[in-house]
Amino acid sequence: MGDVTYEDITKKYDDVTAVDNLNLEIKDGEFVTLVGPSGCGKSTSLEMAAGLTEPTSGNLYINNEEVSDLPPKDRDIAMVFQNIALFPHMDVYDNISYGLRLRDFEKEEIDRRVEEAAELVQMSGMLDRMPDEMSGGQRQRVAIARAIVRDPEVFLMDEPLANLDAKLRVHMRTKLQELHKQLDATIIYVTHNQEEAMTMSSRIAVMNHGELQQFDAPLTCYYRPTNEFVAGFIGSPSMNFIDGRVTDEGVETDEFSLDVDDGVLGDVETGKRVTVGVRPEDIYLAEGADIEDDQGPVGAADAADMDGQPSAPIDVTTTVLEPVGDDIYVYAEFGDGTGESSVDDGGISGPATDDEGAADEGGPMGESTLLMSMPPIPDMDTDAAEGQRTQVVLDRTMVHLFDGETGDAIVHGLTTESGAGQSRRNRGEPVERTGQSGPSASESNAR
């Protein structure tokens, strides 16, 4: 039915390859998100499914039918655009019914369907409004109604929420998920916002430089990223990357070493250059260690609260603390803090959209800052807590190793107990400390 299959799809513009040999099998009823930084080819991929852009080579199937030669109107698709693209010279009714009128539906049938679609997006009373008389959110809802009124097999959405303000965006996100459940149609959704991708999709296709990096469920992308790019792109704040090498006992970096359980590394040779990846929420204060402000030590969660297995304590010095509400982001330097402060170096901080560089380069050797995310401490004076020496541990079950050259993942979790993430999930405990973008959000529509 609403299957969409990309088979060896390549799109070249002159000498730029926008999409390189894309293979995707999207099943009927799935909510698939194409996500990646700007220029990664995700929008081009979507436009090729719509028929607005022709692939240079490869085959595209919708409903198991080769559609490469079909114009957009014959593909049984509907599309919601980033710039909303309501016809400004038509009122809401005419906009929504446009596709139906072109297909010569009966007047009563059109009325019934328009009414239904408008009700679904809560725009019933506004059918005679013109687009310029409505707010951004209302226009976007009309655009969605225009898409659903034809009851197509596949919905294509190109950053439909990008032009809305933050609050409305979260609201519409929920609405879209509800709609997906009600319509039971396939949705292909493009966004550069990994948070949207995490929260809405059944599966995420992460793209970079025109190539598919990983196509998996959001949590799989989160816990078992196939390479450094996906690891850095998914999750906010993004993963810490520290360069290291494999030793006989485990993994060693310039700043600390990690024990690796026997057998985990398999046949990886000793001395191989690797990148250690650890998410901010998998770093804890060492047992007994504390962060102090000018009132003395403030209680903070430490390794005792950890489910996994702590590494050996690592000496760090806090540099900046950023309270963001339900979390505090702590930037720390390795060692006693005499090294140069480099809080904002690539690979450690910054919003998700800036992570392309970080993922490409990884942390340079000797990168000396670490971003950790801690539960909030009420009444803490974050300014005074800066420059404090303390000790942290990493959750070894949640440490990822990536190939130092190719960036491909080697292992997820340094213990034999189970792979990273699996331990938590197997125990059925909610993962709470991942920030607003974390997997907990993706598991419930409530957020």
Added chain:
Amino acid sequence: MSNSEGNALQRWASRSISNPERTYKALFYVLTGVFLFTTLFPFYWLLVLALTPSGNMIDVGLLPNGFNPEAFVTVFTRVPFHLYILNSLIIGVVTTAIVLVLASFAGYAFGRFEFPGRRPLMLVFLAISYFPPAAFLLPLFRLFTANITFFTLPGVGTVNSPMLFNGPGAMMLPYTALFMPLAIFILTTFYSQIPDGLEDAARVEGNTRFGALFKVIMPLSAPGVATAGVLTFISVYNEFFFAFLMTDGRVQNWATIVWGLLSYQGRYATSYNLMAAASILGVIPIAILVVVAQEKIVSGLTSGALKE
């Protein structure tokens, strides 16, 4: 006295210097007055001529020498002037329609696609519109009077160009060629400003590219389409050269207003009062069109001028 006049002038000068707005305003009224006088006086003069009885034509002043409004009726009884007007209107409307449709296709291609040679091709189009019509009148005349042999088919005979002389085609074809470049230019400017997303949306919703052009892009470019249409219509309606030379002047042979006016010129006498009355009547359709469409034309011309 000269002293006080000098004072008045000085006072006026000093007031103007301290308050330049006054000067600008005065200049504005002077210029507007001159402009209105030069444009409107000929019409007034036509009216004077039209109202003057034909016998008093020798001695016409600023006021009609007598009062003979019957001339406005006589123009229709002496020759079928309404049919000449009708011919003009038909040729104008049909040419405008053809130009708008073809120029829309061209404007769509020029405005919404990037292709090699786009700018040079556009310049060639615009250059054509500035060719003097006289330059190709003779070849066209031969072509339209079936004097050009395209090729000879053995056994059938020669295949000549079609006989278009005395028909609407002889005028509409050259008009279309001459006035289309400007329409293409205007529509290109407008069509290029319609966001891609709207066209994409129309195509996803069920339009072909042509459908999207006529149902979404064209309606949204209404000021541009109106401007191009009105300018084309006025140009065709006003055209003298081909209208005069591509027909023999009989009304059933698609002769236009030009021939209608000339038909008041007899072998022995010329009814100037009827010519004047007919001229005024012939201007009316354009006057109505401009009054109705002027708002769109102005917005079309300026918005076209501001962007690109």
